[in-house]
Amino acid sequence: MKWLLAVWLWVWGVVSFLPRWLLARWLEWKPRLFRRKARLFRFARVDEFPDSLESSTVYLAGEGEHLWAAAMICPCGCGEIIELNLLKQVRPCWSVKQHPDGLVSLTPSVWCQKGCRSHFFVRHGRIDWC
């Protein structure tokens, strides 16, 4: 009867190990899939910035061609809201390119002076880390 116990222990080992293994693989892959999907930034034209911003969106406040500010959630994942001035008269000042496919570019690079200190470019919706 010893072999039966051995088989039972082996089966139990596999059965109890498998969900943990699948969970580990899932946790490992989920952020990668999520990050790949979240990486492209689109612009959204608004009159005023909403209270809660969506990730992967650069909100552009202004009227018509005249934009005065941009806001986005930091792409590093820290959750910090980054606001950028778009008025040429005020420094520092960024310029925004709104691509016809809905993606967005920002120049120059964005550098968080406080918090996570992320430094990145937004080029055609893609985040290029510096």
Ligand SMILES: [Zn+2]
């Ligand atoms: Zn950050």
